[in-house]
Amino acid sequence: MNRRKRVFVITLVSGVALLLMGFTSVAVRDGRLGRNIEILVSMLRDLSLYYVDEVDSDKLLRDAAKGMVSSLDPYTELITHDRMSELDLMTTGKYGGIGALIRADSDYVRIAEPYRDCPADRAGLKIGDAIVAIDGEDMRGHSTQEVSTKLKGDPGTTLHLTVRRVADGTMEKINIRRERISIPAVKYYGMVADSIGYILHCDFTDGSSAMVRKAVEQLMSEGAKSLILDYRENGGGVVQEAIKIVSLFVPAQTEIVTMRGRGGEVKTVLKTEDEPIALTVPLAVLVDGNTASSSEILAGAIQDLDRGVIIGERTFGKGLVQSTMPLEYDNYLKFTTSKYYTPSGRCIQSFDYHNQERDRSKATDSLVSEFKTAGGRKVYDGGGIAPDIVITPKVITNFVAMVYAAGLVDDFADEYFRTHEISVDSVEKFAITAADFDRFVAMVGDRTFDYDRQTHDIVLALAEAVEEEGYGEELTNDIKNIASRLVDDRNNATMLRNNQALITDLIEEAIVLRAAYNDGVVRYRIADDKCVEKAVELLSDSEAYNKILSPDAQ
Numbered sequence: 001m002n003r004r005k006r007v008f009v010i011t012l013v014s015g016v017a018l019l020l021m022g023f024t025s026v027a028v029r030d031g032r033l034g035r036n037i038e039i040l041v042s043m044l045r046d047l048s049l050y051y052v053d054e055v056d057s058d059k060l061l062r063d064a065a066k067g068m069v070s071s072l073d074p075y076t077e078l079i080t081h082d083r084m085s086e087l088d089l090m091t092t093g094k095y096g097g098i099g100a101l102i103r104a105d106s107d108y109v110r111i112a113e114p115y116r117d118c119p120a121d122r123a124g125l126k127i128g129d130a131i132v133a134i135d136g137e138d139m140r141g142h143s144t145q146e147v148s149t150k151l152k153g154d155p156g157t158t159l160h161l162t163v164r165r166v167a168d169g170t171m172e173k174i175n176i177r178r179e180r181i182s183i184p185a186v187k188y189y190g191m192v193a194d195s196i197g198y199i200l201h202c203d204f205t206d207g208s209s210a211m212v213r214k215a216v217e218q219l220m221s222e223g224a225k226s227l228i229l230d231y232r233e234n235g236g237g238v239v240q241e242a243i244k245i246v247s248l249f250v251p252a253q254t255e256i257v258t259m260r261g262r263g264g265e266v267k268t269v270l271k272t273e274d275e276p277i278a279l280t281v282p283l284a285v286l287v288d289g290n291t292a293s294s295s296e297i298l299a300g301a302i303q304d305l306d307r308g309v310i311i312g313e314r315t316f317g318k319g320l321v322q323s324t325m326p327l328e329y330d331n332y333l334k335f336t337t338s339k340y341y342t343p344s345g346r347c348i349q350s351f352d353y354h355n356q357e358r359d360r361s362k363a364t365d366s367l368v369s370e371f372k373t374a375g376g377r378k379v380y381d382g383g384g385i386a387p388d389i390v391i392t393p394k395v396i397t398n399f400v401a402m403v404y405a406a407g408l409v410d411d412f413a414d415e416y417f418r419t420h421e422i423s424v425d426s427v428e429k430f431a432i433t434a435a436d437f438d439r440f441v442a443m444v445g446d447r448t449f450d451y452d453r454q455t456h457d458i459v460l461a462l463a464e465a466v467e468e469e470g471y472g473e474e475l476t477n478d479i480k481n482i483a484s485r486l487v488d489d490r491n492n493a494t495m496l497r498n499n500q501a502l503i504t505d506l507i508e509e510a511i512v513l514r515a516a517y518n519d520g521v522v523r524y525r526i527a528d529d530k531c532v533e534k535a536v537e538l539l540s541d542s543e544a545y546n547k548i549l550s551p552d553a554q
Helices: 003-022 024-029 031-050 057-069 081-092 144-151 208-221 239-246 294-304 398-405 408-419 424-429 434-445 454-468 473-485 493-498 500-526 530-539 542-548
Strands: 077-079 094-097 100-103 110-114 130-134 158-164 171-177 179-182 186-193 196-201 226-230 255-260 266-271 283-287 309-312 320-326 332-341 370-372 378-380
Touching (some): 031 057, 057 077, 077 081, 081 094, 081 332, 100 144, 110 500, 130 144, 186 500, 186 530, 196 208, 208 239, 226 530, 239 255, 239 266, 239 294, 255 294, 283 530, 309 530, 398 408, 408 434, 408 500, 424 500, 454 473, 530 542
Parallel strands (some): 196 226, 226 283, 283 309
Antiparallel strands (some): 094 179, 130 158, 186 196, 255 332, 320 332, 370 378
16 A cells, blocks of 8 residues: 555544544443444545555545435435535525526537526527537537536636537537526516416525515506415525515514424524515415425415415425535535424425325325414315315326427427517417427437337236236236237327327427527416416405305315
């Protein structure tokens, strides 16, 4: 063993010995801790010195740290210094870069969406442009993560890109100056019906409540008498931002959430502080299975205080609160410190988070507790916020997901956008024709498009099992006949036709995105959104709205 490595091992063992000294008081209470740390140190020493291949001791320790939290809840993790930009983005919604989403393709990563008025947009980058080189380095075969890392950097630094234009295939060199990119938490707001405003709030980063407040004030100045707050696909964020948003609609000093730590001890009670600006405005809050964390705190408070009607699907069920603790060398530990409880006293954490199990249907009635809202309505814990009005969403089939992932929708949208004029002012009414879809089917037929035929394979496996277990030839043949009836065509025009409605929606969204940015896509979606439609219907009928918020409705 060379001297440098020996010195490293001695230093490492000495460092861990100091760590053991820091754990002395705990180790006295639990002798197992000291023993297990000694075992860990011995393992690291022996692997570093005697393993058959050269090992990265630093990586071994990082893996050990990850393993330390792997049996806890899914939100506790080590955030290493090279991931600090992720933490910054999660909490602030800001990062240093050019302001664009990217996607993988067969050879080079492509621009998926330039943010309006950001450096990429001002430099003329378009959806579908291929990133051929960054600062002279060829990007062929690089992953989206690798390209993203190279695109990000300190604001004020210059990036030299070579791109292949989607419009005509020409190569072009572009210099872009990185900036501090701020991703807006409120992606869109506007009037969706007479006197009804709509706000799409996408995350709870620092300052997001101010954006929501501005949207509420603007819509009310335009004549909004009621509001739709859209929290679908909102995974949460900073809890204090949720409290500030609820404060817009309820009296000051209203209790919104209680946090309880180990043993159920109350750690924090969060109340609204500011005076409301829309105390009596009827509210409809839209939620789905990806509405989580701070979004659920907001939705749970609105429901428990009988302040509005919840519409959509049962929410995700993340009733845990995380804190971050700085570690040595610019690393952080993000770990769960408490569970939170809505104003009625319920915890909406889904069951058995150690195994990431969140199927409420498996819970028996004895595991679900009843609570009461401020007005006496019955609400329940047991995983997520159950909506007052259930709206079943469209289900994206595996086949449609694979069509989209293969880039076929984007390729068709690129071609369509090059050859058609799209009216930005009327994207809500945009639609492709049946002939357009025929061209899409023909395009797919010309490609090598392979997909997993899960149903076909499952049925064949069932036929084999039936045959092996001796159920008889007749039943085996019946099952094989079912398998033969399933379409077996790798470019499958029949499957495209079967999923035409879903695929058409994706194609139209992709085309609208190219013409009118993300806010255009939101306007397009709202025009045929069952949740928004139901919210508008309800908010237009005060009697029906008030009935849902009455205990008699249950």
